[in-house]
Amino acid sequence: MRKRPARAATLAAAIALVLSAAACGNVTEESPTSEESDGNEGSLTVVDDVGRTVELDGPAERAVILNSYGNEFAQAIGAGDRVVGFDRVSASRLPYLEIAGDEIVSEDLQEINYESVVQLDPDVFILPRNGAWQEASEQLETFGIPVVVATAWDFDVFHETVELLGEVFDEEAGARQVSGFYDEIFGLITDRVAGTEPVRVYWETEQPYLTGLPGSGFDQIIVAAGGENVFGDLDTGGDEQSETTVDPVAILERDPEVVVHEFGPSAEPTGQGRFDTLADELTSRAGWENLSAVADDRVFVTNGWATSGLSKAIGALYLASWLHPEEFADIDPGDYLARWAEEFQGADLPDDDAYVQRVG
């Protein structure tokens, strides 16, 4: 029988032994300081967006929030100064928050640098339900940092999310103000569009021919604004919150009366060049010269920061004014955008044509 390579096998076995022996010592911690032991642990309990009951030591004084909509909401309810950590998308979309490099803990909602989170020493870590919240809960549990799931991008749970953030930061009054502003806008829209004929709308998001499925937030604001989503009858089997790419020919067949193209949100004012480029691209698409929307100059290009802001309430108001101009003759949606920016975001922004333009 041939001699087998026993030495290497022994080495491997030794490695296995070392691995199995790891982390089995008895580590005792020094007694916590009196400041720490006096903490009123478990004094605040909230139920988050995925139904988890989360205990916090008290209202959050330091928070890390991932997702730009979540950060907008925190700012709006008056807790912006207590957010100490962000994702890079929030930093790029919300330049007025002046987020520093060492306050960024992730590029997006998935690959989170837990070391950076721990270094910021937050009382709570907040991210939406499409973020890696299960992983974050496991990784941050050791460090005593509770994870709260709050999905601020979801149109369907706007009130619940604002209320939840209000509880976490003990800013119930601020939360009520934000909800009140939202309700004020939708109340206004509902009053004005009552009894009007629905107008056919094609709403495009970010990419050419990408549109919201029935039941999505975009579909809901079209209906709320007195419109009819020309692709409101699609059934792709996908989730109602998702978007889908449609056949360009189908747009011609459905002949929308109003076209809206919303690009990626950023509070950085959009340069005129981008509006012009998008206008040329949209109106020069094959067959679009025959669309009712193009023929009637009812094509709009918007920055998602404006039209998806406040859970799409401001977008709904803009859209309603485009669909039913006679009903909204005395309403300037730009005033509401300015209120959202100045009163709730504390930002000094230029006129609304830096974010929303009629291009054809």
Add this chain to the structure above:
Amino acid sequence: MKLSPGGQATATLPPSSPASPGPAESQGGPGRRSRAAWAGRPAVLWAGTVVSVLVSAWCVTAGTTNAGLLDVWRAIRLAVFGGVLTEDFAQTYSVIINLRLPRVLLAFAAGAALSLAGVVMQGLLRNPLVSPFTLGVSPAAAFGAALAILLTGGSAGSGSWLVIGSALGTALAVSALVLGLASAKAMSAATLLLLGIALTQLFEAMTAALQFVADENTLQAIVRWTFGSVNNADWNDVVVVGSFTVVVLPLLLWFSRDLNAIAFAGDDAAKSLGVHVTAVRVGLIVVSVVLAALVVSFCGVIGFVGLVGPHIARLAIGADHRYLLPFSFLTGGLLLVIADTVGRTVLAPSVVPVGIVVAFIGAPVFINLILTRKAAQ
């Protein structure tokens, strides 16, 4: 099993002579090198082990929290032997023991496992292009994981046993299908590789289809799985992946001479030397598939390591599997540890998934290997 590996087995030298000419040369084997030059292979192996330990230790120190090698040593000593954790060291200790150490060890174990799987597959099938990814094992596992995530509406996260089980089950089923077909049809290794490429495309398309119908809540989790990541590493993952990999290494070493015989001399010559070719081939391929599937089920799809790790090892220590197996273990582990460290430091404090970084590192290395081989020929 009637699987017929590609290439003509003409060499008749005993497998204990890895310097023999033959197919091994095409894998960058020792055929071009003198026997004297390879007398130092145990030293190379030991040097590789020391380098691996040092580099891994240095990687534990890298990150946003300041921690030096002494801190790492202090934390490990505390964790292993116990003691009093002072308040000023508590956070550093927790970061090292709960975040960095499991991450580095999982990355090392995953890279080592993929590389071992690659070297075994390449040797048994006598084809240097074979890897868990090119045979369709990794994409199948990713599909299994994505399916579980979708069916549970995203409630089963990446660390869920349901997701891990689904990934493992799918990978094993696909491997059984591929190897069963290969056996039934007496396929050459080249045909097997083509079958693997077709299955890779199919499973990638099926995963993309799941992404198409996934909602916002699950889409990110599925996409992330396809990137490959060790960001969620914990000690359970290290124990499962690490233990299995470390236990499998001596098992593979036990069969390294048989592997040499099959890889260098071919099936007929190996049989004449007393090797039970069919049993060894089936057994070791099953082991390598389980290794790869286990890694994918814990870390997602990580390409290139299974392909490049063995090639780097072969360049350094030759094609004799007695040395190539442990050295591939080291090169694969190091490759993934370095890739992950780059991923979590290059855009710090942001983290780039290791599957992306390893492709950026692995592709140029592999291209260089291909070009070097062509130049040599």
